[in-house]
Amino acid sequence: MDDTALMSTDSRTMAHGAPTSGTAVKTLVVVFATAVGEYLLRYGADLGYKTLLVEPQRARVAATDVTVLTGVPADLGEHADLVVTDHHRPELGALVQSALRSNARWIGVMGNPRHPPPHVPALRALGVPESDIARVHRPIGLNIGSRTPPEIAIATLAGLIADRNGKPGGFEF
Template identity: 55%
Template sequence: MTDESDTCAVAHGERAAPGTDRALVAVFASPVARYLLRYARDVGFRVALLEPDAERARETDGAAPPVTSTASGLDENTDVVVTDHHRGELGTVLRDVLAQPVRWVGVLGNPRHEGPHVAALRELDVPQAEIDRVHRPIGLNIGSRTPPEIAVATIAGLLADRNGTDAGFLGRREAHA
């Protein structure tokens, strides 16, 4: 636990921020993913893009961090954010992510409608307990509309969680009540 003087010293650049072993994997190349990965790196996450479509991965022009085409190798320190719920590969990618020991999985989307990931996972016979691991909505409720705003809200929620406070984080199970 850090005390107030440690926090102040870090904020003033007098001391390095403590390291973190957390990773963030954004699924699918998208405008939100681009901002999400940039901001996550800035706040100390190890970052990667999971993009199964080689053509879309090439379109990132190196702006993305390391790109992977599969969910293999994700661990208990990995948070996964699906940034496009309209992709045909949604179910298979999420099924593969859920087969890994990831810490947290979330899907962007309108909370007023059931996410398309639910039907996609059911079609693949993914058990309900695994489907329930997927959080939606995610991030802080700040009225985000643009890709950078959505990324800020998502990163803020992940930071609040990493720092041990819920701060209105929408990705918690009880927020779905």
């Protein structure tokens, strides 16, 4: 008996790359044009996400085939994941506040967990309620010791996939 006889039709279909029916369109919104953001957009598209880049300063965007917006759309949809890739930008508070007003499924801000999260004071200064601030994930991604932009993007996307599927990530099943 070969291995395929042991798998259901759905398992074989998924394992061999055919899309499954009934899957909602996932959207990945990358906020700020950064090196990590470029990899998130590239790898996110490979994973089946509709990808969007939010960059208020258009001069920072190199030629791209990704949709580029200057602000966070209010109608992202409940299957949207939003990742802020630069926590030093002056637009941080306003863009995260806009993300919180949207119906995005998940919102996260990159940053070293050993440093205070700069989005918190920025949101407080805008009068955002603590309950909304608590919806923002930080740190983001799986702890795989990533250091380079591609590794950080992989860890971030793996964390989003785990969260979307209700799994903790890692090697525990």
